[in-house]
Amino acid sequence: METDGNGSMEESRSKLLLYLKLAFLAMEPSNCLLSLAIEAGGGCITQQVQNFIVKECFAKNMKETTMNNQAYIKGILKKVIANVESSSVCAEDCLYEELAHYLTIGGPPEENNIIYREISFLSSDLDGKDCSNSVNLVAALRCSSNMLEGDTGCSLWPSSLFLSEVILSHPEMFSNKSCFEVGSGVGLVGIALSHVGASKVTLTDGDMSSLANMKANLELNKLCLDVASDPMHPCAQKVECRHLAWELASKAELQDQRPDIVLGADIIYNPECIPDLVRVFSILLDNDSFGEDKREAPSAYIATVIRNLDTFNYFLTVAGKSMLSVVDVTAKTQVPNLLPYMRSYDRSSVHLLRVSLLSE
Structure with a gap:
């Protein structure tokens, strides 16, 4: 992650975390999310990024959305946990707790092929602006x-x-x-x-x-x-x-x-x-x-x-x-x-x- 000091590094990390959250809500493929999570952590999925995934990504799911998207959510959790366990970073308990939750709740009817995606279009002048208003x-x-x-x-x-x-x-x-x-x-x-x-x-x-x-x-x-x-x-x-x-x-x-x-x-x-x-x-x-x-x-x-x-x-x-x-x-x-x-x-x-x- 190329930066011009601590301020630039923090701006870059903030932007990557925003991208990670929006990619999850848009139901991007798991390899894309892992790539963003690793970049946001500076080369690995840090404990800070793990907590962000649980609190900011999964917390944004509505009840109906969660029911229809849970296969996707479980797949993402498994990939994140596998990546963390294969690295030198400690896995946060919240990851396992979240996965256990989705493994125990019932899924949507088999004939229900509906998923919910949120596509967020960013401002064209995101650079240099507050990411939360982008x-x-x-x-x-x-x-x-x-x-x-x-x-x-x-x-x-x-x-x-x-x-x-x-x-x-x-x-x-x-x-x-x-x-x-x-x-x-x-x-x-x-x-x-x-x-x-x-x-x-x-x-x-x-x-x-x-x-x-x-x-x-x-x-x-x-x-x-x-x-x-x-x-x-x-x-x-x-x-x-x-x-x-x-x-x-x-x-x-x-x-x-x-x-x-x-x-x-x-x-x-x-x-x-x-x-x-x-x-x-x-x-x-x-x-x-x-x-x-x-x-x-x-x-x-x-x-x-x-x-x-x-x-x-x-x-x-x-x-x-x-x-x-x-x-x-x-x-x-x-x-x-x-x-x-x-x-x-x-x-x-x-x-x-x-x-x-x-x-x-």
Whole structure:
């Protein structure tokens, strides 16, 4: 840990402890947490760090969260204890007591594949500031722990993390704008849009289970959805969830949205869906279809990981035939790392595309 004296060393340790706590709440893999714990201790998991883990990490779990996340918690405790026991540092009794507690309480029903994650976005100017005041936004997310069995829409993906970083880093682009997201998944991007003051946020998904989970996440983050029960809530007219199957969406339904900005994260993945996806974007971005209600032409931003180059090139081909301009603006968009504690998150793999309708 490189420092410029005792003050710098303490600041660095304080920052690493914050990262450790946030990584735990975000349910980062155990190897990432161990790495942060060792760095915070200056090369080993000291007794001070052990006590911090028990008091600051586990103490933050709510009852419902603890029940669903206890397999993760037990795994972390076992890894920390094993690491400490293999070093010259004494293991604190609180570690064993905490593990014993989780070994004795009953687990969630076997069919319950739900976990709870807290994603904390830090301020872009964290260096030199009080770490305790460095968190810009905390998004509580109900996610699936079993995405390999089809719950991909209830999982958290790198592209949605990156798109949320873009929104929080450039609030002036999205504040007071009507924003429409295609394939919203867990709803993280919508939470970020609401945070920066978008005038309207419409989140959509074609999968009903993902849509139900998304609504639960908005309620978890105190973003009102039920206008009838609370019409005066500041988010009552602002955040909306809609079912949108790309292949079934009518032109009239899409034209009725009239968004200023269209967004999407990790939506370029299935070649069979690409023609329908491009059609949806073409209609949403067609300012001429709005009749006499002229305004600035809408634009779109898609964050994507290019997992299959053939699929991505097919998207570019179909988009070009539909008169859509697709420009990679990743290098031109300054996006500070607001998630430095999420070491499993490879932000370098995500591309940011700006999509617009070409004028004839």
